[in-house]
Amino acid sequence: MKAPASESSSLVTDRNATEGTIATIRRGLSLTPEVARGLWLTLVLAVITTAGKIVVPVTVQRIIDGGIVGAEAIDLGFVAGSLGLAALILAGTVTANVFMNRRLFRASETALRTLRTRAFRHIHDLSLLTQSTEKRGALVSRVTSDVDTVSQFMSFGGIMLIVMSLQVVIATVVMAIYSWPLAILTWLCFVPVLLAMTKIQKRIRSRYQIVRTRVGAMLGSVSEALVGSATIRAYGVTGRTNQEMDGAVAEVRGAQLKVLRPQAVSFSLSEMSDGFTTGMVIVVGIWLGTSTDLLSVGQLVAFVFLVSLFSQPVRMGIEMLNEAQNAVAGWRRVLGVIDTPADVSDPGGAIDPTTGERGPARPDAQPLPAGPLGIEIEDLRYAYPGGPEVLHGLNISIPPRTHVAIVGETGSGKTTLAKLLTRMMDPTSGAVRIGGIEVDRIPFDSLRGRVVMVPQEGFLFDGSIADNLRYGRPDATELQMLAAMEDLGLLDWIEAMPLGLDTPVHQRGEALSAGERQLVALARAYIADPDLIVLDEATSAVDPASDVRLQAAIEGLQRGRTTVTIAHRLSTAERADLALVLDHGHVVEHGRHADLVDLPDGIYARLHRAWVAHRTGTPRPQPVH
Numbered sequence: 087m088k089a090p091a092s093e094s095s096s097l098v099t100d101r102n103a104t105e106g107t108i109a110t111i112r113r114g115l116s117l118t119p120e121v122a123r124g125l126w127l128t129l130v131l132a133v134i135t136t137a138g139k140i141v142v143p144v145t146v147q148r149i150i151d152g153g154i155v156g157a158e159a160i161d162l163g164f165v166a167g168s169l170g171l172a173a174l175i176l177a178g179t180v181t182a183n184v185f186m187n188r189r190l191f192r193a194s195e196t197a198l199r200t201l202r203t204r205a206f207r208h209i210h211d212l213s214l215l216t217q218s219t220e221k222r223g224a225l226v227s228r229v230t231s232d233v234d235t236v237s238q239f240m241s242f243g244g245i246m247l248i249v250m251s252l253q254v255v256i257a258t259v260v261m262a263i264y265s266w267p268l269a270i271l272t273w274l275c276f277v278p279v280l281l282a283m284t285k286i287q288k289r290i291r292s293r294y295q296i297v298r299t300r301v302g303a304m305l306g307s308v309s310e311a312l313v314g315s316a317t318i319r320a321y322g323v324t325g326r327t328n329q330e331m332d333g334a335v336a337e338v339r340g341a342q343l344k345v346l347r348p349q350a351v352s353f354s355l356s357e358m359s360d361g362f363t364t365g366m367v368i369v370v371g372i373w374l375g376t377s378t379d380l381l382s383v384g385q386l387v388a389f390v391f392l393v394s395l396f397s398q399p400v401r402m403g404i405e406m407l408n409e410a411q412n413a414v415a416g417w418r419r420v421l422g423v424i425d426t427p428a429d430v431s432d433p434g435g436a437i438d439p440t441t442g443e444r445g446p447a448r449p450d451a452q453p454l455p456a457g458p459l460g461i462e463i464e465d466l467r468y469a470y471p472g473g474p475e476v477l478h479g480l481n482i483s484i485p486p487r488t489h490v491a492i493v494g495e496t497g498s499g500k501t502t503l504a505k506l507l508t509r510m511m512d513p514t515s516g517a518v519r520i521g522g523i524e525v526d527r528i529p530f531d532s533l534r535g536r537v538v539m540v541p542q543e544g545f546l547f548d549g550s551i552a553d554n555l556r557y558g559r560p561d562a563t564e565l566q567m568l569a570a571m572e573d574l575g576l577l578d579w580i581e582a583m584p585l586g587l588d589t590p591v592h593q594r595g596e597a598l599s600a601g602e603r604q605l606v607a608l609a610r611a612y613i614a615d616p617d618l619i620v621l622d623e624a625t626s627a628v629d630p631a632s633d634v635r636l637q638a639a640i641e642g643l644q645r646g647r648t649t650v651t652i653a654h655r656l657s658t659a660e661r662a663d664l665a666l667v668l669d670h671g672h673v674v675e676h677g678r679h680a681d682l683v684d685l686p687d688g689i690y691a692r693l694h695r696a697w698v699a700h701r702t703g704t705p706r707p708q709p710v711h
């Protein structure tokens with residue numbers, strides 16, 4: 087099946103789109119066994135609730151036939167007794183109903199908590215690659231609004247469908263006891279409607295699937311527009327963005343309207359058949375009663391009640407089925423996330439998204455050895471999914487405590503190499519060994535504790551500077567954090583901040599300058615105390631004073647550790663023990679700065695000349711008009 091255009095690049099599994107409704111429900115329920123726990127008691131309560139409804143027509147029939155018609159005078163004792171009994175049974179029914187609803191809500195809310203947390207955790211297990219290919223807003227919609235539609239159905243619609251079906255069965259049995267010909271007539275009036283409904287439901291189901299996909303795409307666009315609002319304003323493209331948003335909203339509206347059409351038909355059809363059946367029952371019932379004596383007055387009146395008891399669940403059941411379609415579509419999309427295999431799995435025991443439990447560790451899993459870490463890269467190749475190879479058989483050896491600078495033109499493969507080194511993704515072929523162990527054998531606990539990647543734009547979370555530093559080490563004390571700041575030469579800086587370590591950074595660290603955000607990101611990495619640092623040097627320019635502070639902090643962080651720096655400034659390469667030059671996915675030069683800078687026709691030498699010219703402000707050639 088072709089994926090909808092908005093998600094055509096999605097890596098998240100959507101094979102569920104072709105799965106049958108029952109199969110989806112069964113798999114969804116197996117993920118959340120809380121729903122099934124104690125379900126039998128809820129069902130018993132549902133049976134009592136439903137059976138209780140039959141009391142009214144039966145009492146009416148008994149009072150009319152036994153206490154009014156045929157009796158010389160109204161038998162008040164009999165009538166009062168029958169009403170009292172009915173009232174008692176109804177009170178029991180109401181109590182059962184209250185308990186049933188309480189049990190239902192509790193079970194479904196617990197189950198949904200499980201479903202939501204599983205899907206959310208699994209998103210974190212998906213590689214960065216999957217996360218960035220799937221629009222993040224669409225992923226958010228899968229764990230929020232899609233789970234909500236399942237919630238609405240599970241807490242109400244699901245059991246209602248069972249109750250309604252029971253009501254149809256019980257109403258049919260009592261109708262057949264009173265008059266089997268009228269019972270058959272009632273069914274005959276409804277059969278064509280049911281057949282038509284089944285067809286309409288199919289259409290509604292497929293259209294709901296489109297609605298859910300478009301809602302996901304719309305949320306994706308909304309979140310992208312919010313995150314990129316500064317860029318949108320800077321380039322004055324608010325109009326175009328609004329147009330795109332309007333387009334996404336209109337797509338949702340269009341999809342919703344397409345669902346409404348068959349829904350309206352199905353609703354009207356059931357209303358019509360209801361009236362038609364009641365009319366037929368009255369006409370044929372009167373004929374049966376007057377000409378054949380097969381039906382008493384009480385039975386006919388009770389029958390009219392029974393028809394509404396029969397048609398109401400059919401009608402509501404159809405509405406519930408509509409909701410069920412929506413829920414199943416949502417369920418499929420949530421399961422789609424959970425079914426997507428975590429392509430970078432933890433050899434220390436991957437979390438099974440279906441059970442939420444940690445699996446066994448791989449037999450060959452091995453934590454990193456203590457002490458400084460070296461790196462061996464052997465015939466490393468990588469191609470992004472569906473794309474050409476971007477790293478072509480790299481062989482690199484980095485001894486422990488070496489500072490390596492990776493240099494290369496844009497698109498040469500530097501970031502890709504960094505992601506493979508830190509196992510954000512796995513190579514297509516070849517091996518990366520850290521401390522002599524293949525990275526895919528190192529349990530995440532060990533790998534993430536000892537190897538840290540500092541990206542260009544360190545992400546800061548809403549909270550204080552201290553909160554952000556604790557992402558490096560959750561139990562870091564204030565004293566330890568201040569000591570870390572001192573080691574990095576940042577003590578005067580943090581003391582000058584309005585609230586010191588408690589200074590709030592706001593969402594994404596927006597309350598800090600770009601340079602300050604980098605300082606916090608460096609301090610966070612320092613507090614984590616890794617043995618290998620992969621640092622993507624920031625390209626954003628800061629003022630000279632901040633730059634000096636930043637460089638001092640980087641040096642503090644690198645001291646005594648193996649570091650691989652994606653060097654955007656060649657001064658970093660000048661200071662490094664080893665510079666590696668990448669060009670179109672190949673290591674084309676390697677050595678110390680002094681060895682490379684004068685190589686005739688060398689790429690490093692060319693990049694260095696360009697960098698020096700840029701720094702010293704050599705005028706750029708003017709564009710020719």
Ligand SMILES: Nc1ncnc2c1ncn2[C@@H]1O[C@H](COP(=O)(O)OP(=O)(O)OP(=O)(O)O)[C@@H](O)[C@H]1O
Pocket residue numbers: 215470471473476494495496497498499500501502503
């Ligand atoms: N997520 C992705 N999906 C597909 N192709 C990608 C992806 N990321 C990078 N590439 C491609 O891989 C190649 C190497 O990219 P990479 O980001 O590693 O280069 P780089 O040297 O780090 O560039 P820069 O200095 O601009 O950051 C490029 O051709 C790029 O287009």
